Amino acid sequence: MNLFLTISFSSIASGLHNWLGTTIQSHMLAMVTEMVIAGLCLLVFLVPLCFVLGYMERKVAAFMQIRLGPNRVGPKGTLQIVADTVKLLFKEGLTPNASDKFLFNLAPVILVVTCMLAIAPIAFARDFQIWDLSIGVLYVSSISSIAVIGILMAGWSSYNKYSLLGAMRSGAQIVSYELSVGLSLISIVILTGSLRMSDIVMSQETGWWIFRGHIPIIISFVIFLIASTAEINRAPFDLAEAEQELTAGFHTEYSGMKFAMFLLAEYINLFIVSAIAATLFLGGWMPFHIGHWEAFNHIMDFIPSSLWFLGKTFAIIFIIMQFRWTFPRMRVDQLLTLEWKYLLPISMVNTILVTVMAIMGWHF
Amino acid sequence: MFLKEYFGTIYKTVKSLLTGMKLTGYYFTHPKEIQTEEYPDNRATLTMFDRFKGEVVMPHDENNEHRCTGCQACEIACPNGTIKIITKQELQPDGKKKKAIDTFVYHLELCTMCNLCVVACPSDAIKMAQTFEHSVYDKKQLKKVLNNPGSKIMEGVE
Structure with missing residues (x-):
């Protein structure tokens, strides 16, 4: 029992690291092995995560639309998404004759790879992180903006006007909303004084930034949620794949597993965005503490840090899903008005407020 | 005047969006509101409404x-x-x-x-x-x- 309590993700990771270091003599080979193991763990984590998110999305959508949702395959329909995956596996991965075949097949790979890269600096639990680099926040925001290249590539190479229109819309959208996302991330970086993810989490030991940062941080949290919903092309900002206007937008021509990779990328992106929001604003894996309530804080410490992280992340995922099933899609002009006339000026003023607050030390 | 209009728009937008989210949140937390019926399973207890024309x-x-x-x-x-x-x-x-x-x-x-x-x-x-x-x-x-x-x-x- 005592042994069981001491096991944590960080102890497993460091144990594995030490074991590889002693058993494999070559330093290079040990490092490569460790990377491969980390990558495999990531895949083993992400694919079931996408199943869970897909099931969650369908159930949340159903309940919000007063329906039942999937309930035939498996208990309560839990295996529905597995059945869908099997169906997609058996489908023909068609490449249109007129398309640019190399780019057409490369585009879904680029999207998935950018998602996988962006997940690297996210802290899943206490001292459990794939790559704790010193510019974590900057890295994530720059990697995630590469995804637009994948979308543009998919739209362009399909040789289909719907795909191209969807991709162009997506390009305009991501380029504009990137600014607000960046500015709201900066407001946390100003308070923390570091771009490193672990530093940002540690700085919230006495309280999460959303509680300590007064109204400006709440505003930047809301702006981050809105802008990142736009950046991952989810409703109400799903102009890139607007079903009613563009059939399916940039992935109209994709089928089979190539289409499944777009879905995979969409759900991983959703997870990443929520994980970043949870890390920056809600304290990542940091437990919930209230001032001097020692007993309460102690109970909170007993909940494993990975559960804290996943709980916060899923709460934000739920909010983003609720956005999708509540709000109607925006027009292109409304989309750009929202960004350039509202979100960007507000987040600029907000950044100044946060800076003043940080200089004067007004936050808790 | 312009500022009043600007912030008025934001206020109205946020208010209407929150109203929508309140409704969907209500539906999410109250499964008894669900209208869908599991048809072939509930054949024994199924009753159609009065004005249904079969x-x-x-x-x-x-x-x-x-x-x-x-x-x-x-x-x-x-x-x-x-x-x-x-x-x-x-x-x-x-x-x-x-x-x-x-x-x-x-x-x-x-x-x-x-x-x-x-x-x-x-x-x-x-x-x-x-x-x-x-x-x-x-x-x-x-x-x-x-x-x-x-x-x-x-x-x-x-």
Whole structure:
């Protein structure tokens, strides 16, 4: 029992690291092995995560639309998404004759790879992180903006006007909303004084930034949620794949597993965005503490840090899903008005407020 | 003035978005609001609502008597020839001949459940039933005769 309590993700990771270091003599080979193991763990984590998110999305959508949702395959329909995956596996991965075949097949790979890269600096639990680099926040925001290249590539190479229109819309959208996302991330970086993810989490030991940062941080949290919903092309900002206007937008021509990779990328992106929001604003894996309530804080410490992280992340995922099933899609002009006339000026003023607050030390 | 309008827009937007989220949140947390029914499973307890129109039927009482006088108002009212009434001349006890129905033919495959025949009927002889499981393998089975064999018109219905 005592042994069981001491096991944590960080102890497993460091144990594995030490074991590889002693058993494999070559330093290079040990490092490569460790990377491969980390990558495999990531895949083993992400694919079931996408199943869970897909099931969650369908159930949340159903309940919000007063329906039942999937309930035939498996208990309560839990295996529905597995059945869908099997169906997609058996489908023909068609490449249109007129398309640019190399780019057409490369585009879904680029999207998935950018998602996988962006997940690297996210802290899943206490001292459990794939790559704790010193510019974590900057890295994530720059990697995630590469995804637009994948979308543009998919739209362009399909040789289909719907795909191209969807991709162009997506390009305009991501380029504009990137600014607000960046500015709201900066407001946390100003308070923390570091771009490193672990530093940002540690700085919230006495309280999460959303509680300590007064109204400006709440505003930047809301702006981050809105802008990142736009950046991952989810409703109400799903102009890139607007079903009613563009059939399916940039992935109209994709089928089979190539289409499944777009879905995979969409759900991983959703997870990443929520994980970043949870890390920056809600304290990542940091437990919930209230001032001097020692007993309460102690109970909170007993909940494993990975559960804290996943709980916060899923709460934000739920909010983003609720956005999708509540709000109607925006027009292109409304989309750009929202960004350039509202979100960007507000987040600029907000950044100044946060800076003043940080200089004067007004936050808790 | 401009600033007032600007922040007024933001206030109105946030307020209306939150109203929407409150409603969907209410639906999410209250599964009893769900309208969907698991149809083949709940066949035993399934009750259709009053105004559901499944098919035209002709009610008969315990003496095998219906209320149809054979006036053919329903046949005239039907927009796509669903109803075909074959009449006969029936000899009354007092020696007079009277028009009565021989067969009331109803083509379910042509019916659009528009309810016009039921509205047109002057003697309330036909009504809409709430059954809806009509699928059959042969089209011929959809042609129905609504009056029971050996049935006759109820006393006092003119």
